[in-house]
Amino acid sequence: MSAIEARLRDLGITLPSPAAPVANYVPFRRSGNLLIVAGQLCIGPDGKIADKHKGKLGGSVSVEDGREAASFCAVNLLAQAKAALGDLDRITACLRLGGFIASTPDFTQQALVMNGASDLMVGALGEGGKHARTTIGVPVLPGDVCVEVDAMFEVA
Amino acid sequence: MSAIEARLRDLGITLPSPAAPVANYVPFRRSGNLLIVAGQLCIGPDGKIADKHKGKLGGSVSVEDGREAASFCAVNLLAQAKAALGDLDRITACLRLGGFIASTPDFTQQALVMNGASDLMVGALGEGGKHARTTIGVPVLPGDVCVEVDAMFEVA
Amino acid sequence: MSAIEARLRDLGITLPSPAAPVANYVPFRRSGNLLIVAGQLCIGPDGKIADKHKGKLGGSVSVEDGREAASFCAVNLLAQAKAALGDLDRITACLRLGGFIASTPDFTQQALVMNGASDLMVGALGEGGKHARTTIGVPVLPGDVCVEVDAMFEVA
Numbered sequence: 001m002s003a004i005e006a007r008l009r010d011l012g013i014t015l016p017s018p019a020a021p022v023a024n025y026v027p028f029r030r031s032g033n034l035l036i037v038a039g040q041l042c043i044g045p046d047g048k049i050a051d052k053h054k055g056k057l058g059g060s061v062s063v064e065d066g067r068e069a070a071s072f073c074a075v076n077l078l079a080q081a082k083a084a085l086g087d088l089d090r091i092t093a094c095l096r097l098g099g100f101i102a103s104t105p106d107f108t109q110q111a112l113v114m115n116g117a118s119d120l121m122v123g124a125l126g127e128g129g130k131h132a133r134t135t136i137g138v139p140v141l142p143g144d145v146c147v148e149v150d151a152m153f154e155v156a
Numbered sequence: 157m158s159a160i161e162a163r164l165r166d167l168g169i170t171l172p173s174p175a176a177p178v179a180n181y182v183p184f185r186r187s188g189n190l191l192i193v194a195g196q197l198c199i200g201p202d203g204k205i206a207d208k209h210k211g212k213l214g215g216s217v218s219v220e221d222g223r224e225a226a227s228f229c230a231v232n233l234l235a236q237a238k239a240a241l242g243d244l245d246r247i248t249a250c251l252r253l254g255g256f257i258a259s260t261p262d263f264t265q266q267a268l269v270m271n272g273a274s275d276l277m278v279g280a281l282g283e284g285g286k287h288a289r290t291t292i293g294v295p296v297l298p299g300d301v302c303v304e305v306d307a308m309f310e311v312a
Numbered sequence: 313m314s315a316i317e318a319r320l321r322d323l324g325i326t327l328p329s330p331a332a333p334v335a336n337y338v339p340f341r342r343s344g345n346l347l348i349v350a351g352q353l354c355i356g357p358d359g360k361i362a363d364k365h366k367g368k369l370g371g372s373v374s375v376e377d378g379r380e381a382a383s384f385c386a387v388n389l390l391a392q393a394k395a396a397l398g399d400l401d402r403i404t405a406c407l408r409l410g411g412f413i414a415s416t417p418d419f420t421q422q423a424l425v426m427n428g429a430s431d432l433m434v435g436a437l438g439e440g441g442k443h444a445r446t447t448i449g450v451p452v453l454p455g456d457v458c459v460e461v462d463a464m465f466e467v468a
Contacts, residue, residue, distance in 0.1 A: 021289070022267050023267050023270070023274055023289075024271055024274040024275050024278050025253070025274045025278075025286060025287050026287065026288060027288065029249060029250075029251045029252065029286075029287060029288045031189065031190070031249065031251055031310040032189065033343065033344065034251075034343070036251050036288045036308070038288040038289050038290060039289065039290035039292070056261070093341060095341045095343055095346075095348050096341065096348045096350075097337070098290065100290075103452050104451075104452075105451045107452060108452060108453070108454060108455055109454070110452075110453070111334050111335050111455075114335070115335045118335055118336040119336050122336050122337075130336075130337060130338045130341075131337050131341060132337065132338060132340055132341045132349060133333070133335075133337040133350050133351065134350060134351035134410065134412075134460070134462040135351065135454055136351070136453060136454075136460060137414075137450055137451050137453060137454075138293050138294060138450060139259055139260075139261045139293050139294065139295045139451045140259050140260075140261050140263060140266075140293040141264070141292060141293060142264060142265070142266045142291055142293075143264055143267075144264040148290070148292060150288075150290040152348070154343040178423050179423050179424075179427045179430055179445075180427055180430040180431050181409070181430045181434075181442060181443050181444065181445040182443065182444060183444065184444055185405060185408065185443060185444045187405065188345065190407075192444045192464070194444040194446060195445065195446035195448070254446065256446075256448045258449075294448045294450060295415055295416075295417045295449050295450065296415050296416075296417050296418065296419060296449040297420070297422070297448060297449060298420060298422045298423045298447055298449075299420055299423075300420040304446070304448060306444075
C-alpha cells in the first residue's frame with residue numbers, strides 16, 4: 001500500500017471508484033509533470049450526493065455539512081489522481097485547489113467550508129499537500145451540489 | 157489546410173477573426189508547452205453577441221441557446237489558439253476548459269450547457285480535444301453574456 | 313532595488329507584508345517555471361479591508377472603488393511573488409489573472425473593475441505583465457470583500 005493510501009486509511013477513508021464525467025470530457029489530463037483534475041462534486045462514499053449536501057451555504061446547508069462536502073470533493077480528487085497515476089505516491093505536490101461554494105449572497109464564510117478540502121489534502125499528502133487555493137462563492141452548482149473543487153497536482 | 161481546420165470545416169465552422177481584449181490584457185500567453193487562453197465570451201460568427209445569448213440560464217436563456225453560446229466560446233478559443241500558434245495542428249491536447257454559466261440561483265443544468273463547448277472541442281480536435289473541465293454557475297458575466305469559457309492547451 | 317520594485321516605487325506603491333493564509337493552505341506554490349499564487353483579497357496598504365471594499369458591485373460598491381480594490385489584489389499578488397522568489401525580477405511573465413468580482417445579478421461591468429488589477433500588473437512588469445485573463449461575476453466572496461484575484465506567473 002502506498003504511503004499516501006496508508007495515511008488515508010488512518011484517516012478512515014477508502015478511495016471510492018472515481019466518478020465518470022457526466023458529459024463529453026475526461027476526469028483528468030496530464031501534461032509533463034502537471035496533472036489537471038476536473039471539478040469534482042461532493043459525491044459521498046456511497047456514490048450518492050446526500051440531501052444535506054444539496055442547496056446553498058447561508059440557506060439550507062450548514063457550515064459543518066459544507067465542510068464535509070468539501071472533504072468529499074477532495075477524496076474524489078484523490079480517487080481521480082489514483083486512476084490517472086496508478087499510485088498516489090507519484091504525487092509530489094498539490095499545487096492548487098479551486099473551491100466553489102454555493103452561497104446565498106450574504107454568506108461570507110466560504111473559507112471555513114473550503115477547509116474541509118484543504119485539511120483532507122494536507123492530511124493525506126502531508127507537506128506536499130499544502131496548496132495554493134482560490135475560494136469563491138457561486139450562486140449554484142451543477143446538480144444543486146453545495147461544493148465543487150478542482151485541482152492541479154505536480155506528479156513524478 | 158490543417159487537419160483540425162478541415163474538421164472544423166466539416167462541422168460547418170469557419171474560424172472568426174479573434175476578438176481583441178476589451179482591456180489591458182492579452183488574449184493568450186504561452187509558457188513552454190502550455191498555452192493559456194483568456195476567457196472568451198459567446199461572440200457569434202457575425203462578430204456580435206446575439207440577444208438570445210444575453211441574460212441567464214433559468215431566466216430568459218434556454219438550455220439550447222446556452223449550448224450554442226458555449227459552442228461559440230469554444231470556437232473563439234480555437235480562433236485565439238490559431239492566432240497564437242499559426243497552425244491549430246500544433247495543439248497536442250486541450251488540457252482544461254473552465255465554463256462559467258450565468259445562472260439564476262435555481263438553475264442546476266450547467267453541465268448540459270457546457271456540453272456545447274466540450275462537444276465542439278472534441279469534434280474539432282478528436283482524442284486530443286478531450287479535456288478536464290470545471291463548470292460552475294455565476295450570477296452574471298461581463299456584458300451580460302450567458303456563457304464564458306477559458307482554456308489551457310498543450311502545444312508543440 | 314529590483315527593476316520591478318523601482319517601477320512600483322514610481323507608481324507610489326510599497327509592497328506590503330504578504331497576508332498569511334486564513335486556513336490550512338499556502339500562499340504560493342512553485343513547480344518548475346510556474347508560480348501559482350493563491351487568491352488574494354483586497355487588503356489595503358494598512359493591512360485592512362476598507363469598508364468601501366466590502367459588499368457588491370451594483371450594490372454599495374462603486375466601479376471606481378472596485379477598481380481600487382482590484383489594484384490592491386494585484387499588489388498583494390506581487391507581495392506573495394516576492395516572498396516566493398526573493399526578487400520580483402525573477403518573474404518573466406504574468407501568464408494569467410483570474411478575477412472574481414462580487415456582483416449583484418444586474419451588474420455587467422466586471423471588465424472595468426478588473427482593469428484595476430491588469431493596469432497595476434502591466435504598470436509593474438511592463439510587457440511581461442501582459443496576461444491572459446478570465447473575469448467573472450460572483451455572488452459573494454470570503455469576508456464580504458468585493459474583489460479577489462489569483463495568478464499564475466512564469467518565473468526564472
